[in-house]
Amino acid sequence: MIQAGGPGKSGDRGRLPLSDNYFWRVSMTGRYSPECCPEYLKPDNFQMLKDGLAERLSVHTDSVLGFLEKHDGPISRFALSDHMDWLSGRYFPLLEAEWQAIVDRAAAGARLIWRSAGSQTEYVNRAGVWVDMGGGTGANLEYSDPRIGHLAKLYVVDLSPSMLAVARNRIRRRGWQNVEIVQADATSFRPAEDAADVVTFSYSLTMIPDWVAAVENALAILKPAAQIGIVDFYVARESPADGWARHSWFTRSFWPFWFAAYSVFPSPDHVSLLHRHFAPAHFVEGWAKVPYVPLIRVPYYTFVGRKRGEA
Numbered sequence: 001m002i003q004a005g006g007p008g009k010s011g012d013r014g015r016l017p018l019s020d021n022y023f024w025r026v027s028m029t030g031r032y033s034p035e036c037c038p039e040y041l042k043p044d045n046f047q048m049l050k051d052g053l054a055e056r057l058s059v060h061t062d063s064v065l066g067f068l069e070k071h072d073g074p075i076s077r078f079a080l081s082d083h084m085d086w087l088s089g090r091y092f093p094l095l096e097a098e099w100q101a102i103v104d105r106a107a108a109g110a111r112l113i114w115r116s117a118g119s120q121t122e123y124v125n126r127a128g129v130w131v132d133m134g135g136g137t138g139a140n141l142e143y144s145d146p147r148i149g150h151l152a153k154l155y156v157v158d159l160s161p162s163m164l165a166v167a168r169n170r171i172r173r174r175g176w177q178n179v180e181i182v183q184a185d186a187t188s189f190r191p192a193e194d195a196a197d198v199v200t201f202s203y204s205l206t207m208i209p210d211w212v213a214a215v216e217n218a219l220a221i222l223k224p225a226a227q228i229g230i231v232d233f234y235v236a237r238e239s240p241a242d243g244w245a246r247h248s249w250f251t252r253s254f255w256p257f258w259f260a261a262y263s264v265f266p267s268p269d270h271v272s273l274l275h276r277h278f279a280p281a282h283f284v285e286g287w288a289k290v291p292y293v294p295l296i297r298v299p300y301y302t303f304v305g306r307k308r309g310e311a
Contacts, residue, residue, distance in 0.1 A: 020280030035246065065098040065225065069275040069279055069306070074107030080114035093260060096197075097225025097306075104281055116154040130154045133186040134204020138167030141179070154179045157189050196221050200229045206264045212273065219277050222307040228278055230270075231302045233259065233288075244271065245285040247299060255298055271301055278305025 018099050022036045032041065039045055060067050064083070087095055102112070128151055132140055135156035141148060149156060156167050156179065164181050171179045182189065186201075200219040208214045218228055222254055236247040256266050274280075282304035287297035 005128050014276040028227070033160055063094075063098075065094060065281060068098070068101040069104050069308075071105060071226075074110070075105050076107040076110050076195075078106070078110065078114070080112065082115045082117065084114070085116055086299050091131040094224060096223070098230070100227070101225065101306075128152060128234075129191055129193050129195070130198040130200070130202050131189070131191055131196045131218075132156050132202070133189070133218065134158055134201055134207060135167065136160065136204070138170045138179075138181075140200070140202050141170070141174075148176055148179065149179055153191065153193065154182070155182050155189075155191055157182045157184050157186060159183060160184060189217070192219055194221070195223045195226075197223060197226045197228075198229065199273070201232065202230075203232050205230060205270065206234075206259070206266055207234045211267065211270075213278065215273060219307060225305060226307050227281070227304060228307070229302075229304045230274065231300065232270065233264065233266040233298055233300050234270050235268050235299060236267050236285075241272070241275075245299070251299065271303070274305060277307075277309055278303075280305045 020036065022032055022038055025036050026032055031037075042165065054154060062070070064080075082096075084095055092244050106112070125281075130151055130153070132138075132155065135141075136158050138156050142157070154176070156164070156171075158164050158167075161183060164183055170173045171181065186204070186208055195224070199222055201214070201218075205211045205214065222228065233255070235252045236245050238252065239291070242244055252268065259266055271283075271285075277285075280303065284302045286300055290296045290298050
């Protein structure tokens with residue numbers, strides 16, 4: 001019998017019978033017993049493995065994060081044991097990335113079992129840093145209102161003083177204490193924390209003259225395996241990659257000409273650059289309505305990607 005509890009507090013002690021705990025039994029005695037062993041080794045369950053269930057198993061030599069980044073499709077069950085405790089001392093950023101990857105790959109109603117004796121488990125419910133590049137009036141924040149309070153910090157970055165004044169009033173009205181307005185260039189801004197968990201561009205990348213530098217700056221400030229999210233107008237390349245949308249010559253010619261009058265520059269290179277720099281988690285190409293112009297549609301894309309993990 002193993003007992004847990006402080007001296008003199010026997011009423012608070014928890015009793016953990018050795019006969020029921022196969023982990024302790026094998027650690028103390030070096031062997032399982034027929035009654036005290038993992039479920040898959042019990043006679044009926046082991047027979048199911050021998051009868052063909054084992055053929056449905058696949059073995060992968062990889063880290064959990066590496067497997068999840070390569071896996072396609074949702075996962076409904078996770079059995080994680082205590083492996084995160086072994087990594088939390090030296091590889092905490094990767095554990096943050098691993099937990100986020102679990103959330104991203106989990107199916108609706110997924111179940112997860114894990115155990116921890118660690119004192120540092122913030123990777124499960126972390127308070128992250130979000131940088132919204134070209135955030136303008138802060139209108140994007142309205143869509144995330146319930147979650148903003150859980151962030152450590154949210155930066156709205158823009159060069160326009162008038163638009164940031166609107167954002168400042170919005171933040172004051174909403175009472176968001178953790179949101180900071182910053183007048184700065186998206187190609188060079190760095191948060192005070194020197195790293196971010198999420199960087200977003202919402203219809204702003206096409207308005208940044210050196211948009212490649214803005215993407216590279218986002219890549220630089222993102223933590224390993226952190227996420228970038230972009231939605232914007234674009235036009236496809238003349239010869240896009242397999243599976244990507246194709247646009248007619250008229251679409252590829254007309255929309256850059258039309259948008260240029262508003263200092264907006266849809267590029268055929270956004271999509272390919274983002275796929276090169278980030279592991280895509282979500283990518284959609286579509287057609288959006290043009291305000292005040294009925295029946296006309298303009299091409300746009302949505303991209304969510306993850307900075308590739310750094311060992």
